[in-house]
Amino acid sequence: MNRSKLIFVTAFALLCAPFSVLSADGSYALTNANLFDGVDDDITENATVFVKDGLIERIESGNVNVPSSYTIVDVEGNFLMPGMIDAHTHIDTVERAKRALDSGITTVRSASVSAFQDVTLRELVRTGKLAGPEVVAAGVYVTPELGSGALADPRLAELYDGVNSDEELRRLVNINADRGVDVIKARGTQRAGLPNTDPRQQSYTERQLRIIVEEAAKHDIPVLVHAHGDEGARAAVLAGARSIEHGTYMTTETLELMVEHGTWFVPTHVTIVDLVEERFHYVLRLRGRHMVPQLEKVMREAYELGVKFATGADNYYEEESINRISMEIQAFEKIGMSRFEALQAGTVNSAELLRVDDRTGRIAVGFEADMIVVPGNPLEDLRALEDVLIVMSNGQLALKRIPFGVTD
Numbered sequence: 001m002n003r004s005k006l007i008f009v010t011a012f013a014l015l016c017a018p019f020s021v022l023s024a025d026g027s028y029a030l031t032n033a034n035l036f037d038g039v040d041d042d043i044t045e046n047a048t049v050f051v052k053d054g055l056i057e058r059i060e061s062g063n064v065n066v067p068s069s070y071t072i073v074d075v076e077g078n079f080l081m082p083g084m085i086d087a088h089t090h091i092d093t094v095e096r097a098k099r100a101l102d103s104g105i106t107t108v109r110s111a112s113v114s115a116f117q118d119v120t121l122r123e124l125v126r127t128g129k130l131a132g133p134e135v136v137a138a139g140v141y142v143t144p145e146l147g148s149g150a151l152a153d154p155r156l157a158e159l160y161d162g163v164n165s166d167e168e169l170r171r172l173v174n175i176n177a178d179r180g181v182d183v184i185k186a187r188g189t190q191r192a193g194l195p196n197t198d199p200r201q202q203s204y205t206e207r208q209l210r211i212i213v214e215e216a217a218k219h220d221i222p223v224l225v226h227a228h229g230d231e232g233a234r235a236a237v238l239a240g241a242r243s244i245e246h247g248t249y250m251t252t253e254t255l256e257l258m259v260e261h262g263t264w265f266v267p268t269h270v271t272i273v274d275l276v277e278e279r280f281h282y283v284l285r286l287r288g289r290h291m292v293p294q295l296e297k298v299m300r301e302a303y304e305l306g307v308k309f310a311t312g313a314d315n316y317y318e319e320e321s322i323n324r325i326s327m328e329i330q331a332f333e334k335i336g337m338s339r340f341e342a343l344q345a346g347t348v349n350s351a352e353l354l355r356v357d358d359r360t361g362r363i364a365v366g367f368e369a370d371m372i373v374v375p376g377n378p379l380e381d382l383r384a385l386e387d388v389l390i391v392m393s394n395g396q397l398a399l400k401r402i403p404f405g406v407t408d
Contacts, residue, residue, distance in 0.1 A: 026069070027050070027057075027070045028051040028070060028071050028072075028073055028395070028397065029048055029049070029064075029066045029070040029073070030048065030049045030051070030075055030080060030373075030392075031048045031064070031066065031072055031075060032046065032048075032077055033046075033047045033048065033049065033079070034046075034047070034075075034080065035059070035081075035363065036079060036081040036377075036378060036379065037059075037362055037363040037364065038081065038344065038361060038362035039348065039362050041340040042379075043377060044059075044061055045061070046061055046062060046063075047060070048061070048064040048066070049080065049363065049371070051392070051395050052395075053395065054368060054369055054395030055366060055368060055395065056367050057365070059365060073397065074402075074403070075373055075390070075402075076403065078390075079376065079377055079378060079384065080363070080371055080372075081343070081347070081371065081373075081374065082106075082347040082348070082360075082361055082363055082371060082372075083104060083106025083107065083347075083360075083371055083372050083392075084103075084105050084106070084326070084329070084346045084347060084372070084385070085107045085108070085311060085346060085347060085350035085361065086100060086105045086107075086108045086109070086133075086312055086325050087108070087109040087243075087310045087311060087312040087350050087353055087354060088109065088224075088314050089110055089111060089312070089314075089315055089316070090112065090316045091108060091113070091117075092113040092115075092118065092121075094130065096317040096318065097132075099317040100133055101132050101393060101398050101399070102388070102391065102398075103317075103324050103325070103326070103388060104372040104374075104385065104388040104391060105133050106132050106360070106372070106391070106392075106393040106394075107132075107133050107134045107135075107136070107350075107351065108133045108134070108136065109136040109182075109183060109312075109353075110135060110137050110138040110139075110183070111185050111224065111226075111245065111312070111314065112139065113138070113139070114140075114148060114151075115149075116137075116140070116152055116153070116181075118135050118137035119135075119137045119139060119179055119181060121135045121137075122134070128396070131391075131393045131397075131398035132394055132396070133393060134360070134368075134394065136356070137180070138181055138182070138184065138185045139176040139179055140153075140172070140175070140176055141185050141187065142173060142176075142184060142187065142212055143163065143186070143187040143203070144164055144203055144204070146160060146163060146172075153179065155171075155175050156172070156175060158171075159172060166208075166211055169215070170211065170215045173212055173221075174219075177221060183221060183224060183242075184212065184222070184223045185224050186204060186212045186224075186225050187203040187204055187225070187226050188202065188203060188204060188225040188226055188227030188235060188241075188244075189201055189202055189227045189228050189229040189231075189232035189233075190203060190228075190229075192228055192246070192272070192284075192287065193275070193284065194284075195281045195283035199229060199246075199248065199287075200229035200230075200231075200249055201229060201232075202229060202231045202235065204235070205235060206235035206236075206238050206239050207239075209225065209236050209239035209241065210240065214240075222242035223242055224242060224243045224244075224245055224266070225243070225244055227244050227246060227247060228248040228291075229248075229249050230250050233250050233254050234250075234254040234257065237254060237257045237261055237263045238257065240261070242353070243265065243266050243310065243353060244264070244265055244266070245312065246266075246268055246272070246295075246314075247265055247267055248272065248291050248294055248295045249298070250302075252301060258302070258307050259305055259306050259307055262308070264307075264308045264310050265299075265302050265307045265308065265310070266312040267295060267298075267299050267302075267309070267331075268313065268314040268328070269296070269328055270315075270323045270327045270328045271314035271315065272288060272292055273288070273292055274323055275287060276289055276292070279320075296335055299331075299332075299335040300335045303335055303337060304336070308349065308353070309332065310345060310350040311325050311329060311345055311350050312325075313328055324386070326385035326386045327386075329343060329345065329385060330342070330382045330383065339378065339379050339380070339382055343378055343379070343382070347361050347362065348361045348362050349361075368395070369392050369394065370392070370394065371390075371392045372388050372390060372391050372392070373389045373390035373391075373402075374388060374389060375387055375389060388401075389401045390402065
């Protein structure tokens, strides 16, 4: 880490320290759990999961002797499962990160922020100052017009007038890489959330997107591409993007290309549904009414063709928003997935998209202790995901709402 980057990370960490999540040190034994491990389509009854040094140490079932060195967390017969993953967020403050964590999200992939706040949030989690969620950081959006994003780094001032030429595209990718991002976000089409834009209109060409992908690959950094329109999505797939975000107007031809290239689909259904809310401009509410059934049609066809799905809420986790991954997982069931497949999309599969599936996304020995407790069997009713009782992230007990009763 260079000196300027270290100063930035340290300063932000000190600023955020008063809001850090505090939890007890030591080892945990989560007892009396009905366990869904994310891998098997069944429930292990009366399971005990032992956690040590932030990792899952062992899993046992039946009557288990818990050594006194472990803090017992009685799950009370509720359902223990992997923490959910939000693969499309715009979290840029500690408070917003905590809202995501409290909803059961233990890992997020950023889809760009204004000034590398996601990189620093990642470091706060890695150093244990925050319990989570773990952050896969994207930094500044690679888009034709940076706007205020140009304020994120002095070197971006030269790109204020536009990011279009080969040199400009490479420069922005490399500035992001120098600031320590894990993923690059690029624009394939215009936004859906502005009344004066058309989400079908292509922004970058296949050649421009290929330059972004190839430059990022020099740093072993994958690329996600925002694309509602088919032209922009197809260009992104052919350019080598790892995932297409939104994909509202994709055609069968583009979906078949996604299968061929192994491109992931992050539909962010829940945020398109949100457009019809009264708080939005009338143009957006009308747009949302058209886009929701169109996106659901694309999602159904994508699922039938075998496109790989991951979950993203396209959320800032501000106070007024209730977009949550629990709702996105329910939308996946609505378009034809089994509950097991939908749950895997929000855990195991999303971890694979983020390239962290060797350490999170499932409850298994040696994996990070990223787990949540919900009050009902998620394999029977996905609405159980909306009421998270316990959150453990990186082995820290970040949220504990049970027991509800009190004793003398």
